[in-house]
Amino acid sequence: MKRIAIAAVAALGLGLGALPAQAQPAGGNACQFPTTPPPPSGDAGAFATYAWQMFIALNWTPQVGDRGVPDCTKPLGGSTSGTVWQTYKTVDEIFLPNAQNPGPWNSSLTATLFKQTAKASTAVQTSAMGTVMQPVGGWLIDQAGNPTYYEIAANRVSYDYIVANGFYNANTVNAARNIAFPEGATEIKASWRILTALDDTSRYLTLAATVETFDANGKPNGTKAATLGLVGLHIIVKAKGYPQWIWSTFEQVDNVTPAPNGKASYSDPNAKPSDVNQSPCQVGVLPCTPKPGKTFQTPDPLTRVTAIPSAVAAINQQIQAQYGSTFVKYYELVATQHPADPGDPGNPLGTPTPNLLANVTMESYLQPTSSCMACHSTAVSGPSRYKSDFSFLFIHAQAPKSGH
DSSP states (O other): OOOOOOOOOOOOOSOOOOOOGGGOOGGGOTTSOOOOOOOTTOOHHHHHHHHHHHHHHHTSOBOTTSTTOBOTTSOTTOSSSOOSGGGSEEHHHHSOGGGOOOOOTTOOOOOOEEOOOSSSOHHHHHHSTTSOOTTTTSOOBOTTSOBEEEEEEEOHHHHHHHHHTTTTBHHHHHHOSOOOOOTTOEEEEEEEEEOOTTSOGGGSOEEEEEEEEEOTTSOEEEEEEEEEEEEEEEEEEOOTTOTTOEEEEEEETTSSSOOTTSOOSSOOTTSOGGGTTOOSBOTTOSSOOBOTTOOTTSOOOOOOSSOOOHHHHHHHHHHHHHTTTSGGGGEEEEEEEEESSTTOTTOTTOOEESSOOOOTTTSTTOGGGOOHHHHHTTOBSGGGOOBOTTOOGGGGOBOOOTTO
């Protein structure tokens, strides 16, 4: 089913103003996605500013009937019509059963069922380096005992490339030797948690959704309506001059730091050290099977392994103050990873900078070694093992019916 863009956005207030001068996109229009990234030699602050430009533009009010386009006549959070990135095409819209052509970009938005409880499917988890990737071993349960839900979406540049080349068909993908997204291709990965009566919804970008429910062993057993709050957002863009893409990740500020109610969404100061940042799944067992003494309702306590760099934290504070009457106030950039040597043919990975990057809600159990660029460099187009341009999207491609 297709996702819905009619999000139940928290009360956001009025009077947004513009981004601070150093955080302005070219032309000073905060609603527009930036087209000029910093040079490879740029410092953490420069890339933090660029990341926030993307975050603000992607969370702008979208045009009605024109997916992926901001309505610059309205302020950020100026309506209940969701955000620009929520109108991107999800993997469920791109990769249809029996390799059907997914059709035009501006198809209607309809409700989606949130059912993915790991950032990547089992196929993705086991494809890269032969090991489970994220969350390593499977799901992530918050401190309220509810699962974290994930979704993946792509912008029009990515979508048009996939459709034009027939890469929504697994057979075509498996035969491909030259997958190379054009400049401007963008992928979004989002993580959501169920908000309860104890949560302050004004601290989140929220979404009224239908979610799949699960038994104690993680097996689906029904659905229910829920209000979801965004807890993590990866923004991945193939920017001009960066063939290895640029990777930014944001989190909701209460993920591992206590909110005003004294509770954090994923951390527990009383947790046993041996339980912190540990997969709930038995090693080597797929699909995920809970470790003895754990169930699908057992919270998985987390901490942040790598601190947010001071230069990034300073930009965060500035943006949070500027957008203090909106949900943006309650989000923070963790860091942006980019290739420092993007054009060196002898260095295909381009020297990821910083070396590590992790979102606690997405790379929950591999934070000490997590590198978005290093992981995605292993992405391949099926059994052919040809590189798929740092994208795991094609793992979701389906084959046509036998004989078609």
